[in-house]
Amino acid sequence: MTGAANGPTPEGVRIERDGAVGIVVLNRPEKRNALDIAMRRAIAEAVMTLDHDDAIRAIVITGGTVFAAGADLNLLVDKGAQEVAGIDLGQYWAPVAQCSKPTIAAVAGFALGAGCELAMMCDFIVADSTARFGQPELAVGIMPGAGGTQRLLRAVGRPVAAMLLLTGEQLTADRAFQLGLVAELAEEGQALARATALARKAARMPPKAVAATRRMLRQGPDLPLDAALALENREFLLLFDTPDKTEGMRAFLDKRRPEFTGK
Secondary structure, eight states: OOOBSSOOOTTSEEEEEETTEEEEEEOOGGGTTOBOHHHHHHHHHHHHHHHTOTTOOEEEEEOTTOSBOOBOGGGTTTOOHHHHHHHOTHHHHHHHHTOSSOEEEEEOSEEETHHHHHHHHSSEEEEETTOEEEOOGGGGTOOOOSSTTHHHHHHHOHHHHHHHHHHOOOEEHHHHHHHTSSSEEEOTTOHHHHHHHHHHHHHTSOHHHHHHHHHHHHHGGGSOHHHHHHHHHHHHHHGGGSHHHHHHHHHHHHTSOOOOOOO
């Protein structure tokens, strides 16, 4: 792994690069990576930097021994609805949720509240055995507001989502893996290494096929099955006009590794 591209910042986020993989490291350990405005802005800027970097083809978001323990309540405690609306918290999450490249959350320790929402915005989650997931917002008088009800509902189903949301209970890493919230469970301390290894695999895939697949993963669940299948077939056919399709098939037949260009 290469060193940090811009080193630690006052906001507590740094960027690292590992070949074609960009790594966003949340680095505010004294606050368990609590997400204040500065952190949210820094995460957004880091993801946008990597998204616009042609050398980067996949992104990992991680937080060390704690992913993110939630929102920094100092940001919200004295604010009313109009003031919170004026902050427009969604603007900071849009670059993550709308990133054009595969995104993977590498989670150790707590991923709670806004931290859990951030992890769920990624394409998938790799967690180690210390990870804990939850949406405890009701305990402080509010509810999730950045996908914590809807992404959780879609990931684990209504009964489990309702239990977590209404009681503040947390999911262990193993239970989250069993339910499908976590895609892969790593040994303690190995979430980032495993997520980076998977990101390298994603980075080697043809970019146009990756983009088409990610569109289907995001759009398909909200469509009727017939419409989703028709859209999938359209995306499938369009890829046959790409040079990467020919390269991929020819490389397979020639028993060599393909050299995808993104064309």
